[in-house]
Amino acid sequence: MNLATRIDLNDVSSFPSRRVEQWKYTDVRRYLREVPAAAERIDVEVDGGPFRALCTNEYQTFGNGRTHEGDNLLKGFGRKGLTVRPDAPLLDAIRFVSDSAFGGWQASLGYTVGPNDHVVLLESYEGRAGAYIANAAINFVVLEGGRLDRIVLADDTAEAISISRADVTLSEGSEFNQTILTTGAKLQRFETNVTHPGHGATVRADGLYALTGDRHADLTSIVTHAGPDGQTSQLIKGVVRDTARGVFQGKIVVERGADGTDARMGHHALILSDRGEVDAKPELIIYADDVQCAHGNTVGNLDESALFYMQQRGLSAEEARALLTRAFLFEVVDRIEHEGAREEVRTWLMESS
Amino acid sequence: MLSISNFHVSVADTPILKGLTLDVPAGEVHAIMGPNGAGKSTLGYAVSGRPGYEATEGTVTWRGEDLLGLDPAERAAKGVFLSFQYPIEIPGVPALTFVRTALNAQKRARGEAEVSAPEFLKQVKAASKALKMDFDMLKRPLNVGFSGGEKKRMEILQMALLEPSLLILDETDSGLDIDALRIVADGVNALRGPERSMLVITHYQRLLDYIKPDKVHVLAAGKIVASGGPELAHQLEAEGYDKYLPVAA
Ligand SMILES: Nc1ncnc2c1ncn2[C@@H]1O[C@H](COP(=O)(O)OP(=O)(O)OP(=O)(O)O)[C@@H](O)[C@H]1O
Numbered sequence: 366m367n368l369a370t371r372i373d374l375n376d377v378s379s380f381p382s383r384r385v386e387q388w389k390y391t392d393v394r395r396y397l398r399e400v401p402a403a404a405e406r407i408d409v410e411v412d413g414g415p416f417r418a419l420c421t422n423e424y425q426t427f428g429n430g431r432t433h434e435g436d437n438l439l440k441g442f443g444r445k446g447l448t449v450r451p452d453a454p455l456l457d458a459i460r461f462v463s464d465s466a467f468g469g470w471q472a473s474l475g476y477t478v479g480p481n482d483h484v485v486l487l488e489s490y491e492g493r494a495g496a497y498i499a500n501a502a503i504n505f506v507v508l509e510g511g512r513l514d515r516i517v518l519a520d521d522t523a524e525a526i527s528i529s530r531a532d533v534t535l536s537e538g539s540e541f542n543q544t545i546l547t548t549g550a551k552l553q554r555f556e557t558n559v560t561h562p563g564h565g566a567t568v569r570a571d572g573l574y575a576l577t578g579d580r581h582a583d584l585t586s587i588v589t590h591a592g593p594d595g596q597t598s599q600l601i602k603g604v605v606r607d608t609a610r611g612v613f614q615g616k617i618v619v620e621r622g623a624d625g626t627d628a629r630m631g632h633h634a635l636i637l638s639d640r641g642e643v644d645a646k647p648e649l650i651i652y653a654d655d656v657q658c659a660h661g662n663t664v665g666n667l668d669e670s671a672l673f674y675m676q677q678r679g680l681s682a683e684e685a686r687a688l689l690t691r692a693f694l695f696e697v698v699d700r701i702e703h704e705g706a707r708e709e710v711r712t713w714l715m716e717s718s
Numbered sequence: 719m720l721s722i723s724n725f726h727v728s729v730a731d732t733p734i735l736k737g738l739t740l741d742v743p744a745g746e747v748h749a750i751m752g753p754n755g756a757g758k759s760t761l762g763y764a765v766s767g768r769p770g771y772e773a774t775e776g777t778v779t780w781r782g783e784d785l786l787g788l789d790p791a792e793r794a795a796k797g798v799f800l801s802f803q804y805p806i807e808i809p810g811v812p813a814l815t816f817v818r819t820a821l822n823a824q825k826r827a828r829g830e831a832e833v834s835a836p837e838f839l840k841q842v843k844a845a846s847k848a849l850k851m852d853f854d855m856l857k858r859p860l861n862v863g864f865s866g867g868e869k870k871r872m873e874i875l876q877m878a879l880l881e882p883s884l885l886i887l888d889e890t891d892s893g894l895d896i897d898a899l900r901i902v903a904d905g906v907n908a909l910r911g912p913e914r915s916m917l918v919i920t921h922y923q924r925l926l927d928y929i930k931p932d933k934v935h936v937l938a939a940g941k942i943v944a945s946g947g948p949e950l951a952h953q954l955e956a957e958g959y960d961k962y963l964p965v966a967a
């Protein structure tokens with residue numbers, strides 16, 4: 366099931382407005398009324414990015430949407446049949462570096478995880494400067510028994526428009542774990558569309574947003590269970606301050622015949638200012654029998670009695686808030702299995718939240 | 719000395735404390751007893767500065783310094799410690815991390831050097847052993863899923879490590895088994911000293927067999943209505959609060 370619009374920066378009619386249900390909180394048309402100039406080519410040092418120290422395998426850097434060789438379309442990235450030991454995943458990295466006053470770029474990528482391979486993919490969005498328009502699209506295919514752990518860190522500029530879309534096709538017995546962590550942009554969206562075949566396949570589609578100023582982040586996902594006995598779990602957490610706006614749209618569709626599906630979704634957000642906003646739309650659409658589905662959604666503030674308790678023990682109000690907020694967000698980070706990646710993300714979050 | 723004079727406190731515009739006067743000299747332990755809803759916890763919250771507990775009249779000073787103008791953390795740094803009747807769960811923050819953060823925050827506020835991680839660990843190990851607490855429990859998020867008694871012990875552990883000078887224990891005995899009661903009382907007694915003042919709020923005379931008070935006060939309808947020696951607690955246990963309650967209309 367593919368309800369989302371594909372954006373082409375060269376075609377204004379493909380820019381969704383809030384009249385499109387799926388885009389009602391992230392109105393691209395409002396911020397982008399014409400085709401943007403193409404972003405200039407930039408040279409990005411090959412050695413860099415938040416995950417440089419971790420990556421042991423394939424490493425790919427896009428500068429304003431182009432690889433070192435000048436391509437903005439890459440197919441057949443990823444590897445097949447390379448994992449030697451199941452406890453030692455391959456670590457790949459993809460970097461999207463943006464630096465343009467108002468230019469736009471788009472890049473697309475095909476990424477395949479081979480049968481029984483285990484890959485940890487470290488993906489980063491690194492906004493250097495400017496009101497650039499970024500549009501990345503990745504097609505993931507995970508073959509039978511393969512496992513992909515996708516970890517995304519997004520640091521766009523406050524002026525940027527940044528849209529990233531992932532289409533994920535899974536096979537029986539495969540595993541897809543995703544954690545997206547973002548500080549937002551002027552307008553930003555991470556969209557994930559997963560086709561879930563069931564039959565022992567499992568999905569974890571987590572995310573976290575920590576927003577300040579007037580930043581906007583939209584985490585949208587659609588997981589479609591097409592076959593029986595699939596599992597999906599999703600934990601999204603967010604913190605908004607100032608006039609920032611967080612959006613969560615999570616849809617899990619259980620199609621006819623996808624019996625025995627187990628799907629759990631949770632979205633929990635803190636609004637730490639009077640004018641911050643969170644829009645949440647969790648949806649479970651179930652056409653099958655004998656399914657276990659649950660969703661929880663809470664939007665609130667920090668617990669006043671906890672804050673007082675902490676201050677009674679000597680923490681300043683500010684320290685107490687920071688400690689509680691981080692503890693709240695760390696639950697998402699703790700679900701990242703790969704230890705090195707988890708520590709890297711933890712450090713990033715300490716600096717960003 | 720803790721000196722509370724003509725103290726009026728409102729919660730959500732409802733007057734709860736109505737002219738409470740009480741002095742606890744340095745080195746003394748005073749017990750406060752009183753019927754449910756009398757305002758005992760309110761007193762603890764108001765002295766420690768809980769938002770929403772509005773002091774509308776009167777004064778509270780500790781060692782001659784006004785407390786009411788200070789925020790809760792400033793009061794804590796001056797030595798105020800409230801052992802909560804219902805300790806709060808702090809999800810995601812390991813107990814060890816929390817107590818060290820609190821201790822160092824207080825030290826910073828007083829201009830003292832922070833304690834190092836190894837030194838702190840040493841102190842915690844000794845304190846948790848004295849309170850017969852499982853050290854591994856301290857790695858869990860503070861109070862989350864702790865039993866009622868475990869939470870109370872955790873309060874006393876924090877008290878032992880923070881070494882406050884003005885201690886308010888709000889029903890620290892409720893929910894404790896007989897052995898725990900003795901262990902907790904030993905922990906409290908270890909902190910008795912010529913420079914410290916303690917207010918022990920309780921419903922049961924039994925605690926006062928372990929923590930011997932210098933004075934006992936009856937708090938009813940927002941005021942101290944009677945004061946006496948330890949014998950007053952025995953008398954209350956036998957007779958109840960009837961004679962201190964306003965006659966029902
Ligand atoms: N938010 C509030 N709004 C109105 N009244 C309140 C509020 N909070 C507390 N009170 C009232 O204040 C009174 C005093 O409460 P407090 O908790 O201080 O009593 P207590 O003496 O500690 O009782 P207990 O022995 O049951 O612990 C009670 O009647 C309570 O209902």
Ligand SMILES: [Mg+2]
Nearest residue numbers: 758759760803
């Ligand atoms: Mg009480």
